[in-house]
Amino acid sequence: xxxxxLFILLTFSELSIASGEGLAPETLELTxxxxxxIADRGNPDLQVSNQSISVAQTGITIAGQRxxxxxxxxxxxxxxxxxxxxxxNVPIExxxxxxxRLTVAEAKVREAELGLVRDRQLVLNQTRNAFVELAIAxxxxxxxxxxxxxxxRLVEVAERRFEAGDVAEADVFRAIFEREQIQRTLYPAxxxxxxxxxxxxxxxxxxxxTTIKVIDSSHLFPTEETIGGETWQVPELQTLQEMAQExxxxxxxxxxxxxxxxxxxxxxxxxxxxxxxxxxxxxxxPFFPAFTYQIGVQLELPWGSDRGGEVQQAxxxxxxxxxxxxxxxxxxxxxxxxxxxxxxxxxxxxxxDLGVLEPQAxxxxxxxxxxxxxxxxxxxxxxxxxxxVQRQRQLYLADVxxxxxxxxxxxxxxxxxxxxxxx
Numbered sequence: 001x002x003x004x005x006l007f008i009l010l011t012f013s014e015l016s017i018a019s020g021e022g023l024a025p026e027t028l029e030l031t032x033x034x035x036x037x038i039a040d041r042g043n044p045d046l047q048v049s050n051q052s053i054s055v056a057q058t059g060i061t062i063a064g065q066r067x068x069x070x071x072x073x074x075x076x077x078x079x080x081x082x083x084x085x086x087x088x089n090v091p092i093e094x095x096x097x098x099x100x101r102l103t104v105a106e107a108k109v110r111e112a113e114l115g116l117v118r119d120r121q122l123v124l125n126q127t128r129n130a131f132v133e134l135a136i137a138x139x140x141x142x143x144x145x146x147x148x149x150x151x152x153r154l155v156e157v158a159e160r161r162f163e164a165g166d167v168a169e170a171d172v173f174r175a176i177f178e179r180e181q182i183q184r185t186l187y188p189a190x191x192x193x194x195x196x197x198x199x200x201x202x203x204x205x206x207x208x209x210t211t212i213k214v215i216d217s218s219h220l221f222p223t224e225e226t227i228g229g230e231t232w233q234v235p236e237l238q239t240l241q242e243m244a245q246e247x248x249x250x251x252x253x254x255x256x257x258x259x260x261x262x263x264x265x266x267x268x269x270x271x272x273x274x275x276x277x278x279x280x281x282x283x284x285x286p287f288f289p290a291f292t293y294q295i296g297v298q299l300e301l302p303w304g305s306d307r308g309g310e311v312q313q314a315x316x317x318x319x320x321x322x323x324x325x326x327x328x329x330x331x332x333x334x335x336x337x338x339x340x341x342x343x344x345x346x347x348x349x350x351x352x353d354l355g356v357l358e359p360q361a362x363x364x365x366x367x368x369x370x371x372x373x374x375x376x377x378x379x380x381x382x383x384x385x386x387x388x389v390q391r392q393r394q395l396y397l398a399d400v401x402x403x404x405x406x407x408x409x410x411x412x413x414x415x416x417x418x419x420x421x422x423x
Contacts, residue, residue, distance in 0.1 A: 027211040039127040042205030049119040056112035063101035067091040087281040095273025107260035118249040125412045127203045132404040134196035135214040141189040151179035171379045224354040247415040254325035261318035268314040275300035339410035346403040353396045
């Protein structure tokens with residue numbers, strides 16, 4: 001009976017393990033806006049940046065703390081002195097040190113908040129690029145599979161014509177050879193999809209094994225009508241430059257860093273004020289016995305250091321922050337100009353692909369295939385036509401990628417969604 005029970009238990013355990021191993025990874029269907037919303041909520045790097053605000057806020061609590069008083073008790077040991085002393089020491093902050101510390105701490109909180117805005121902008125741009133890359137990678141894989149199907153048909157036609165005595169066996173060998181070359185392109189195409197999926201999952205905060213199905217919202221792959229119409233128009237360059245100066249979080253952060261440095265300089269000057277402490281003491285002489293009360297003031301004498309170095313350092317940091325903002329302004333202007341130029345070029349190239357080259361490529365390949373199948377053409381002509389069409393389709397996908405990359409750089413440069421609905 002015990003043996004039967006163990007046998008049943010082991011059997012069900014193996015079945016449960018086998019069923020667990022057969023579970024497929026979760027599959028998600030996402031649009032670009034959905035991916036951006038998920039990254040905004042669950043990206044691990046943004047969670048770290050968000051926590052930095054809490055860390056900066058604790059600095060306000062620390063800055064508001066006052067120095068602790070001290071209590072000193074002195075008990076004499078030896079015959080030379082018999083008096084016992086109890087001293088209560090209360091430090092007094094002078095020069096507005098505490099308020100200056102609080103002002104600096106509050107400025108650092110604003111820096112952390114602007115840093116989160118900057119990091120959010122970068123993460124969302126990375127998510128956008130990763131989403132587009134996954135869509136293009138899957139399109140490239142589908143295109144490679146269609147090219148392989150075309151070569152399968154070519155091999156069949158070449159074999160039929162060879163069996164009919166219409167062509168030499170060399171045509172069959174050439175068709176098979178070309179097919180194997182196309183077969184080889186499937187492996188890097190599949191790897192590209194896997195890499196793009198891993199990168200997107202990392203940005204979304206999902207398990208790296210999660211399968212993502214990209215939903216095309218007519219924004220990923222524009223048509224000839226949309227790419228040439230108002231949908232893909234962006235503001236003029238001068239307007240974009242003004243938007244960048246108003247909206248870029250790195251410029252706002254640089255401005256805030258100047259303000260923080262100014263407050264730091266004021267704090268350094270406040271720290272130049274001498275340390276002051278009020279004292280109250282009790283002196284007891286057991287010989288009489290008698291008590292004596294003492295009241296005193298302890299004042300720091302700035303003979304060794306007036307803390308002028310700290311003031312100079314704060315002034316240098318303020319000047320550095322100003323130079324940093326000027327450099328960022330130049331970088332922002334450059335990035336907007338380059339991204340605008342690249343976007344307009346990519347848009348023109350894609351319009352040429354969709355309006356002229358893509359329709360012609362379909363007709364060229366279809367006619368070449370029909371001519372060869374009817375026995376009126378040479379296989380070399382068909383292979384050359386096929387390679388030309390494959391190259392054009394690869395260029396089309398590269399142009400789509402270049403369009404989205406330049407658009408992402410432009411939107412990053414002005415910190416605004418220029419095309420498509422805001423998530």
